[in-house]
Amino acid sequence: MxxxxxxxxxxxxxxxxxxxxxxxxxxxxxxxxxxxxxxxxxxxxxxxxxxxCAVALGNVAFCDHGLSLPPVSLDLTPAQAEALRPALSPPSPPDDQPWRPTLDGGPIARVLAPPIDARDAAAWLDRDAREAVPALALEDPFAPWHPRTDLLRSDRFDRHFVLETGLSGELQLRFGDGINGLAPDPGHAFAPRGRVGGGARGNIGPGTLTHIALPETLAGMNITVTNPLAATGGREPEAPEDIRINVPRAYRTQERAVTEADYAAAACTHPAVANARARARWTGAWQTIAITLDLAGGRSLDAELKSDIAAHLERVRLIGFDIVLRAARMAPLRLDLHVCAAPGFVRGEVARQVRAALRPAGTHGRAGFFHPDNFSFGEPLYISRLIAFLMALEGVASVEVTRLHRTDRASQGELAQGVLVPGELEILQLNDDPSFPEEGRIGIDMGGGDV
Known part of the structure; x- marks a missing residue:
């Protein structure tokens, strides 16, 4: 998708x-x-x-398993719909003690907020279940209250609450104290509105959905619905014995970055980052962590991606520390080869195959030898490894490397040493793009084979 x-x-x-x-x-x-x-x-x-062998299906919409209560489209009378509304006990805050009501009305679904700003569908599917919040809202005479996983980031005016589940399955609401989250006023009536369902039973097979309930404005339209793929993502609540095991482990999870290695490891948890290096620098007023990024697939570090990675690192950044992100420095190569084609193979075709196999795009669905993901910070290029790769290609009888050095400097004896080593924060690059010769070039001299 x-x-x-x-x-x-x-x-x-x-x-x-x-x-x-x-x-x-x-x-x-x-x-x-x-x-x-x-x-x-x-x-x-x-x-x-x-x-x-393949078809493209459009008009794809995300859906989740559950039933909204009180229901709005079952032709019920207001009294019947109100009877299905989840109930709070006690229904309103008391005057002299904190209000911790329990919720009746069925298992409240836990849902993940849709990543509206995401440009890719993968961001909708690859989610952390720990970020799920209850599909529940409370309505008082003034404004709705919304659920959160905790109240630590809520200020004294935020209408937030936390839905906690006991070991026996009972649901209890926890409100703010006037500092972290607004404290509910005594005597106010709250009307819960939620969604029950969720869990593994929502992971239906393909072709299960066959009917759609349309609003009155679309009544009479011929609209069909189906799910071409099996549903995924539904999970059952953790069992009490699993909670007892996982809770102590959760407190040992690193949620802050202190050392340079911590910042580099935190950057690598972003899906667009393949590798990272961090260096601490004193700028005269505060500490700055300079993080050099090796992006997956050779992606460029544009302003949008830089902002996204910076937001990803904000949760682990120490107070008083600045973070500066920069792309890895590339070390473009000049590579010349003498290739001997095997008998019965056309030289030009063998040369084309060798060049395609070395370029990042590769050939036949396989990434090329110099694909950006094959090299990272300071990773050397061994001539023996290059020759072994080329000798495995069909039609290649022998290979000799006649020239190997960086394009921005003269040879440093790489051929004699059998290896080219980039700097600690550099990554080897050889794109062999005639439009951008500064990104590395390949020269091939052919022999043997058929002309």
Whole structure:
């Protein structure tokens, strides 16, 4: 599943009447395999009767398992709907003691807030269940109250509460004390509004959904619904024995960064970061942590991604410390090869195969030797490893490295040493893009084989 980031209308000069669009999605939604669109049938008289192997389905919407209470679309009378509303006991805050009411009305679903600003569908699916909050709201005569996982970040005006579950399954609400969260006023009546359900029973199989309840404004429209994929994400509550084991472990979880290694490890937990290095610097007024990032897939560190990673690190940053993010320094290479093609192989085809296998994009669905994820900070390039890789290619009889050095400096004896070592915060780069020769170049001299 992907989330489209751009849709561009295009035209085909050979079929101008055909309406076409080019669609793009985020790199995080990239397919982990080559998708076969169609395959020729051995018994087909023409290519027009090829077997279709893939289809694209649009109008995808997320849904969750549960029932909203009080219901709003079951043709119930107001009295019947009110009878199904979850109830608080006691129903209103007392005058002389904290109000810790219990909630009756069924198991309240725990849901994850949708990442509205996310550009990729993967962000909707790969979520931490510990961030789930109850699907419950309270309505008083003035404004609604909303659930939180804790009240530590709530100020004295925030209408927040925490729903706690006892070992026997009872649900109890905890409100603020006027400092962390607003304290409810005595005598006010609260009307709960929530959603029951959730859990593993919501993980239905594909094709299970067949009916949709439409609002009156869409009544009469021919709208069908189905789920082409099986549902995922539904989990059962932790068993009491699991809680007893996991709670002590939770307090040992590192939730702050103190040392340079802590900041680097915290940066690596971001999905866009493959590796990181951190260095502490005194700037004259405060400490600054300079974090150098090796981004997955060779992604560039644009302003949007930098802001996202900075927000990700904010939860572990110590007070009085600044964080500066910067991309890794690249060490572009110049590589010349003498390749001898095996008998029966065309030199030009072998050279094309060698060049494609070395470039980051690779060939036949496999990443190239110089793909950004194959090298990280200070990781050396051994000539023996390069030769072994090339010798495994079909049609290659022998390989000799005739030139190897960085493009920004003269040779430092890398050929004689058999290895090229970048700096501690540098990453080797060889894109072999004629439009950007400063990103590394490959030269291939062919011999042997057939002309």
């Amino acid at each position: 992907v989330r489209l980031t751009r849709v561009t209308p295009v035209s085909d000069v050979l079929a101008p009447a055909t309406r076409l669009v080019t669609v793009e999605w985020d790199a995080a939604d990239a397919l982990p395999f080559d998708l076969v669109l169609q395959r020729s049938r051995d018994d087909a008289p023409s290519s027009a009767e090829a077997r279709i």
